[in-house]
Amino acid sequence: MTDRDRDGQVASVTTQEVPPVRRHRSSEVIVAEQTTVSTVEETKGEDGSPVKTTHTRPGTKVMYKPTEHQGYQPKTVAGSAVGMLLGQGWFEFCPDCDKEHLNKDGVASTDPNLCSAREPLAVRVCPVCQKRIYDNVRSAEGEQDTEDVNVIKDDSYEKSTGATRTRATLDLHIWVRHPRQAQQMNLAPLPVALRDMVEEVKA
Numbered sequence: 516m517t518d519r520d521r522d523g524q525v526a527s528v529t530t531q532e533v534p535p536v537r538r539h540r541s542s543e544v545i546v547a548e549q550t551t552v553s554t555v556e557e558t559k560g561e562d563g564s565p566v567k568t569t570h571t572r573p574g575t576k577v578m579y580k581p582t583e584h585q586g587y588q589p590k591t592v593a594g595s596a597v598g599m600l601l602g603q604g605w606f607e608f609c610p611d612c613d614k615e616h617l618n619k620d621g622v623a624s625t626d627p628n629l630c631s632a633r634e635p636l637a638v639r640v641c642p643v644c645q646k647r648i649y650d651n652v653r654s655a656e657g658e659q660d661t662e663d664v665n666v667i668k669d670d671s672y673e674k675s676t677g678a679t680r681t682r683a684t685l686d687l688h689i690w691v692r693h694p695r696q697a698q699q700m701n702l703a704p705l706p707v708a709l710r711d712m713v714e715e716v717k718a
Contacts, residue, residue, distance in 0.1 A: 577615065577623040579606035588651065589616060589625040627651070637677030639685045643693045648685045650677040 556568045573595040579587040581604050589609070592600060601607070608614055609630055616629035627649055628635045637650040689697045690705050 577625055579609055581605065581610075586610065589627060591625055637681055639681040641685060641688060641693075643689065643696050646688065646692075648681050648688060650681050 554570050554572075556570065558566050558568065560566045573593045575591050576594055576597055577589055578592050578597070578600055580590050580600075581587050587606060587610055592605075609616060609632075612630050612632035614631075615623050616626060618624040618626065618629065626647070627633075628638065639648045640646070641648065686697075686702050687705070687709065689700070689702060690709075
């Protein structure tokens with residue numbers, strides 16, 4: 516009988532799941548996977564006989580656009596643009612979790628809050644079109660550190676919150692995309708500098 520048998524000790528084993536490492540895929544393989552989408556439009560000809568017209572367009576894919584301060588931004592792009600965007604440094608998978616962001620139906624989504632590797636972002640929903648407005652601003656540590664004595668340090672520009680930033684973005688979205696509803700909601704008028712942008716969108 517060993518010492519372990521005498522004192523009642525039990526051996527234990529701890530297992531830890533190691534996440535799989537995603538293999539790098541070539542741009543050619545990714546581009547080759549893109550498909551087209553066909554839709555059929557049924558109309559009637561001049562003689563009343565049925566006419567079917569098939570429309571073909573590129574499919575879409577969610578990719579991750581690198582940004583200067585925010586890391587990345589998920590966007591839906593046309594499948595025909597995938598090769599070009601990969602060449603510009605866009606990502607096929609989320610750089611944080613190395614996965615696609617899938618919604619509850621298993622479909623690729625641009626919702627950044629589906630990422631399991633980062634804290635959820637504050638979000639507002641447009642009451643008109645249901646577009647989701649995310650607070651994508653991240654604190655940029657060290658960006659204000661400079662040896663230039665002429666740089667004025669003013670912390671007043673850093674006092675915004677997720678609530679105020681998303682409110683400002685949502686108000687601008689409503690004025691640009693839904694100007695009539697903006698008036699009905701009595702939203703504060705846009706600054707003069709932004710009114711020209713609204714007029715350009717209308718045109």
